[in-house]
Amino acid sequence: MPMLALEGIKVLDFCRNAPGMFATMILADLGAEVLMVERPMDETRAAYERIVAGIETPEDERRHASFSALQRNKRSIALNLKEPEALEVFRRLAADADVVVEGFRPGVVDRLGVGYEQMAGHDINYISFAGALGLIGDSPDGKPVIPLNLVADYAGGGLCGAVGILAALMAREKTGRGQYVDIAMTEGVLYMLCGLIADALSQGYRATRGGNRLNGGSPFYNVYRTSDGKYFSIAAIEPWFWENLCRAIGREDLIPHQSAGEEKRAEIASTLEAIFLTRTREEWFEALRDANISVGKVYDLEEALTDPQALARGMVVELETPGVPEGKVTQPGIPFHLSDTPGEVRHPGGVTGQHTAEVLASLGYTSIQIDGLLARGVAAGG
The missing domain is CATH 3.40.50.10540 (Crotonobetainyl-coa:carnitine coa-transferase; domain 1)
Structure with a gap:
């Protein structure tokens, strides 16, 4: 063993x-x-x-x-x-x-x-103060969507805590001294927002709920309902993935519009919604899984x-x-x-x-x- x-x-x-x-x-x-x-x-x-x-x-x-x-x-x-x-x-x-x-x-x-x-609190409070909850949802005007207690409790707290403990144990091997590991869940959530924060600070970008390309604001990175009432995820961020997707669904005309403005994005999203409603989740997966596109079945x-x-x-x-x-x-x-x-x-x-x-x-x-x-x-x- x-x-x-x-x-x-x-x-x-x-x-x-x-x-x-x-x-x-x-x-x-x-x-x-x-x-x-x-x-x-x-x-x-x-x-x-x-x-x-x-x-x-x-x-x-x-x-x-x-x-x-x-x-x-x-x-x-x-x-x-x-x-x-x-x-x-x-x-x-x-x-x-x-x-x-x-x-x-x-x-x-x-x-x-x-x-x-x-400071007493639970996951929903920590992700609120860290700015994460305000980014999760369908639109800037809609109500924030609570993402279970995964973000602060399990990732910001538990996972960061385990990493901190392991780092302290490794340091003890070198110094012979123990230390106090202080993990705050709000800080852990902010730490995981590092990519979004970098964009916001360097480019003056204002992140909004449902408006970012990775939280529902883009047709190429989204979830679509299928004919059997289930859902299918698309992550065609890279231009070649987007091109492959457009060709696979017979809409090569959409290829030039991946970075389109808000009005065109809404039109493309409606088009994709209608297309994905024509087949079941399993049928779409079988049709696209080998087409060099990032796709996934939304499981229960x-x-x-x-x-x-x-x-x-x-x-x-x-x-x-x-x-x-x-x-x-x-x-x-x-x-x-x-x-x-x-x-x-x-x-x-x-x-x-x-x-x-x-x-x-x-x-x-x-x-x-x-x-x-x-x-x-x-x-x-x-």
Whole structure:
């Protein structure tokens, strides 16, 4: 079995929401030993879980944890950090950890006494402040379209967080010193807008919702409805792709007008809309896939998970999971295809506190001490 890239790296996942949990999922997929430090399932947390995950029973929690990619490859210990004894457990864990990841509002971990030195929001708020939400939609006059919580939570927060952590680990190899990695999701979104910002700053270009060539403002980079009610994407940015598209649909007369003004663009868009309505999505894909044009079928999630390319590349994995009725769960695979140290989905996630006793024992607590911590509500089992 090949070595895992982050094998031997110990991570404490002190997070509650997607950005931090996605960052530690990446680390875990690449081989890090990740321990989730969770809050016990008290009434307040149970009410929250009912709203966001539909968890009503222990069976619901088991099923949710098993299917949750954000919890896979991780263990869980449940600690009530308002208790001094729980803080002592956390400090023992931190002393042996390479990375501690938390995603609370500024000051929270300091008040708990576990900060690095001893603005609330969610994805939609961060992409609002970064200017990204205002660019997503059909037209400048239309309402912005919310792009799931992918841009800030998973990319600006989680992905940037994982990159920052990996960079700090590499720097430690050179300097022997650890460091504080500060990731702000709004800043991550601004970072990903670098290309658009460069155009705006260098050319005085004012980006608008639905007006940019890459957000619906151009006929050659757009989505069209097909005769079966599905959608088909075209990305003919390069002039040769545009020429190939025009020839493939029998409209060579449109070739000179790729960079036409607003009125002509609207005419071309209407023309293409009418043309793509004459065939099904599959028929258009078969007709254009080999015509040297960038095209794609707009999948729903079920189609994406059964696509032959996704399956062939290992982007859909099945895990044996005795704790769920199906006996197995399906999750997205790992996109980092390393030839010598590939990542691996080793096991599904556990319920809150599933590994509490095991972790406490590894820290030197006796069975009597562990029973006492559990009985006093300092820690909780799963």
